[in-house]
Amino acid sequence: MTYTVYGAAGSGSVPVEAVLTLIGAPYEVIEAVTWEGDAERDKVAPVNPMRQVPALITPANSEGIRETITESAAILIWLAEQHPEAALAPEPGDPRRAQFLRWMSFIPASIYSMFWVRDVPSRLGGDDPAAHQVIQKRTAERIAECWGVMDRQIAPGRWLLGDEMTVLDLYVAVASRWTPGRARFAEVAPRMAEVVARVDRLPELQAFWAERFPFEG
Known part of the structure; x- marks a missing residue:
């Protein structure tokens, strides 16, 4: 049940990593400092054709499939919804x-x-x-x-x-x-x-x- 995060220190992956830390979910980081050149961006290319971080690889589902999610806001919203016990997002119907x-x-x-x-x-x-x-x-x-x-x-x-x-x-x-x-x-x-x-x-x-x-x- 381990998440994989493509990211870099100080980058847009940091809030994603922070959320995973708060909810106590195991994760690993594949470091890709994409602003340092094509070699770093190429590390992300297999999971995100935009060659940008963050990208999140989800744990395998019941069919053994791991899904890729890109775009920081989408990842954060999705994680909050997957872990409602952490109460990190207003649920549908909440006034907020x-x-x-x-x-x-x-x-x-x-x-x-x-x-x-x-x-x-x-x-x-x-x-x-x-x-x-x-x-x-x-x-x-x-x-x-x-x-x-x-x-x-x-x-x-x-x-x-x-x-x-x-x-x-x-x-x-x-x-x-x-x-x-x-x-x-x-x-x-x-x-x-x-x-x-x-x-x-x-x-x-x-x-x-x-x-x-x-x-x-």
Whole structure:
């Protein structure tokens, strides 16, 4: 019943690994630092033609079939549904469900997508260094703008959706460590900043954070 995660330290696989850690599910990681070049991306190609992480290989079902799931938000939602005992997602009919799905979709569509450009600016900027600088600046500004939009439209309690933690909290806690960084995140999303700091301090994840995404600040 072991999961396999294709991922890398500090990457989009980290919230997936964090969820598996919290629910106590056994898993192994195949390290693929895809932003370091084609050799690393090729490691993921057999399970994800997009050559991106994360990718999750599920345990074998009753017919011995292991399924592949890609896209971080889909993986997180699926894991929460497969392990309802962990209570990491509002169930259908829960008043929080609509906003949960809304923001779980917003992060990859509006924020995560920016890093496809940032990781390799030549994808859109060609060989022009000046264009690369513009791309880096404008994508950082766009990410900050989107965090601000989200912060103004949620009403967090102890966690982003109220009094119970969900995979959304883990997703934001990881993504907010990326560019433009937590200091900027705190400026544009002060209410969410309080929540992600709480996620950082979860006792159950201290050893995990130290290994997979060391962070100070």
